[in-house]
Structures are given as C-alpha cells and as structure tokens.
Amino acid sequence: MHPNALLELAAELVDSLLLFDAPADQLVSQFFRANKALGPRERHTLAETAYGVLRQRLLFQHLAQSGQGPMARRLAILGWVGNEAFLRGALTEAERHWLQQVQSVDTTQLAPRLRHNLPEWLAEPLQKRLGEQDFWALAQALNSPAPLDLRVNTLKARREDVLSALQAQGLVAEATPHSPWGIRLQGKPALNKVEPFVQGWLEVQDEGSQLLALLLEAKRGEMVVDFCAGAGGKTLALGAAMRNTGRLYAFDVSGHRLDKLKPRLARSGLSNVHPVQLAHERDERVKRLAGKIDRVLVDAPCSGLGTLRRNPDLKWRQSPESVRELQAKQLAILSSAARLLKPGGRLVYATCSLLDDENEGVADAFAQAHPQFQRLDAAEILQRHGQTEAAAAALCEGGQLRLWPHKHHSDGFYAAVWQRA
C-alpha cells in the first residue's frame, strides 16, 4: 500500500478511537473488518499507531497544536509505529519540516501531565500512594506495550514440554517468574500458526491473571464458582487446576461474554465447567447454591486501570463517577457471592484496578460487615506454589496480592483471600 494511503487510514482510525464511544479493541476490530484487504503488517502498524496515540494523547495533542492539516493525521504521524522511512514517504515537505521541529522538543521540560499522560483524577491518588519515584516508573510502564503472556493448559501439557515445542518453532519463550503455569513470549507471533497453541496447550493470559486463579487453590472433586467468569480466562485455569473433575460454575450476567467461553472450553478439553447466565448477583440460582460451594472467585467488574498497557483508552473512558459506581457494584457482588460458601470455604476478591477505592476499600468494607470471614495471607499461598518467602512477599502488601506493571511486569492486579469460619 502507498505510504500516504496507510497514513490516511491510521488517521481515520485515530479519529474514530478518540470519540471514545466504544472500547478501542472493538473499534479496531470493526475497522479491520471494514478494510479486509489489509495485510498483517499493515494491521500491526495501524493498531500500534492508534494505541500509541491513546497512550500519549496529552503529549501528542500538545505537540500537534503547531502543525497544519487534520489533527488526526498529525497525531498519527507523532504516534507512528513502523518503518520511519516508509512514514517519510507519506509526508509533505511541510510535514517533514514540522516533524523535525517537534522531535527536537525537550519533553523532559514539559508540564508533568504531558509527561505522565494520565488524567489528573487518576494521577493524583497514584502519586500520593506510590511517591514520586515509583509513580513515574509506573507511568512509564503503563505507557509501554505489554508482553505476550501465555498459560499452559496443564490438563494437556507440561510447561517444560511446551517451552521446548515453542523453542523448536524458533520462538523466544521463557517461563514466567511467578506463575507456575506461565510462559512469556518475545514478539507477537500469529498464534494460530503456533503448533502448541493450535493443540490447545496454551491460552493467552497475563501472568498476574494466572496468579489470581492460583490463589483460589481449587482442588480435584470440589464445587467451585467463578462468579464473574466473563469469557472464562480464569475459569479455564481453575478447571485445569481441578484436573477436569468436580463442578465448576461459570457465572456472569453477560450472555455475550459467556458465549465466548464456549469455544475456549472445547479447545481446552474441559468438561467440568457449567456456564450460567445470571440476571444479577442475587439471582435465584445463586440463592439455591448458598452454603454449598468450596471455593468462590469474584473477579469483579472494575475500571480495568491495571491493564492500561493493553487498553490505554480506559484512562480516558473512566471517571471518578464511574469508579464510585463500580465500587458499590463490587461490594454488592462480593457480599452476594460470599453466601455461596460452605464453612471452611475460600473466597477470593480480585480486580485489575490500581485504585485503593476498588481494592482495599471494597475488601475492608466487606470484611467489616462479614466477621465470619477470616483473612488468609496471599503470600503464604504463593509460597506453596513455588515462590520463595522473599518473592511471595514482594508480590503482596499486607497479606494481599498487589501487582504493579513497573515492579512485576504484569498488568496491575489486586486480590484478597478469606476463609469462611
């Protein structure tokens, strides 16, 4: 494709993402469906360029004030991820001159908001919690692309064997440091051409997300509920940990998300999973199972701000109001899900948010209202699964799992664990 045609498409995509009327990944998929002729390399350039603009939106909008022509084109030029010589082939003489000028701006001297590229309502609590040095390390990590993490389906394969199979295919793969099921791949190979993936030995899953499932320690033959199962990322990990025995309910209010679980279940070889669409968290089907369940995972709907490396649009689509609404929902779901547990049963509350309000805030409010639930130390659980005492402690704060992209190289995650007395 001619460089200018690709740049124009990038500008069109940037324009549509900046309306923020739907999640960026959905808009990108829609865009590719409407432009079927695009090859894999062109798709990569378009998606990464648009995501780059979302990540550094404040800086790029500031720098783009000086140029001419449509704003979206200027933003696409600034965010361009791909061959620079190719980009130059798309630029007019005036644009080349402008780009040279902006590239010489010393960005370290710009206002803080133009350097961290976070909305103030988000930057402020993070800065307060983490202190200057960690805050800037976090901001930098959040504005970088995430690695590709995979989880080995232990029902079908062992991690050592999968690593060898991936390396035999010429891929650079290594075991993740914390999850006993994880593999980190270098680059972004097309997984549908990777044999161990085709065989159902692997699922895409961030290492942190794997640790949330691990904290439940689901066992053979148990009754387990994944209360907010969505498309089943954690359900699949739990089903494999249960060695495909017992009964694993995958609850969710979204039929659309549960529909996405079904083909993944078929690939995984699991037959112990029962997807159930709930009307809401106090659904009759939840009440019928009250007191009967061994383990419940509540991977609550949240702001998703821990996944900004993958979903940079979320920082512009969330607000203090949306976080407040989520907090109330999280507490309602957790309180309802807790009723499912037998005495001695385990409850895990988890989010992929960075904010205390959605994490410790909700867990503390739940704990106060439910004295029959006793806290378990997440670090102790992780030590039972291959982490040294020091490594487990470094993943936790006050007995709760607290993963940060700049420290742990996973998405940001939180989890609290309780046992029903």
Ligand SMILES: C[S@@+](CC[C@H](N)C(=O)[O-])C[C@H]1O[C@@H](n2cnc3c(N)ncnc32)[C@H](O)[C@@H]1O
């Ligand atoms: C963080 S996502 C779950 C991701 C999923 N566990 C995974 O690993 O792929 C949260 C899910 O909660 C669901 N949800 C929202 N409100 C709910 C409710 N009242 N009861 C149960 N699930 C709910 C959403 O539909 C969404 O799929």
